[in-house]
Amino acid sequence: MVQIGVVGPCGAGKSTLVRALRERGIAAREIAQEHSGVPAMWQRITRPDRLVYLDVSRETAERRLERELPPAWWEEMTARLAHARACADLIVETDHRTPEEVLEQVLAFLDAIEYELTR
Numbered sequence: 001m002v003q004i005g006v007v008g009p010c011g012a013g014k015s016t017l018v019r020a021l022r023e024r025g026i027a028a029r030e031i032a033q034e035h036s037g038v039p040a041m042w043q044r045i046t047r048p049d050r051l052v053y054l055d056v057s058r059e060t061a062e063r064r065l066e067r068e069l070p071p072a073w074w075e076e077m078t079a080r081l082a083h084a085r086a087c088a089d090l091i092v093e094t095d096h097r098t099p100e101e102v103l104e105q106v107l108a109f110l111d112a113i114e115y116e117l118t119r
Contacts, residue, residue, distance in 0.1 A: 005048030011061025
């Protein structure tokens, strides 16, 4: 079974996406890379077959989390995510998407991968 890792800033929708993928029988794991100063932690601990990066603006994250996220803290968090973002197989901007739209985009990506693997 393919293991999907999901990374991104706080408030991007990682938990929501992982829960939805698991409900569909897909092995998915939220990786808290944003809290680690080790750039490749996502690779060392989870070793996902595919990495999905959910991106979000600070303003949208603040609205979703209902709290202020200081700019310096946000910059540090996104710096911690830089390696994972650069290595991601799929980057999804979540600012203007519903959780269902994000899920649809990820499922379409996974379907395309499966198609390529069976060709």
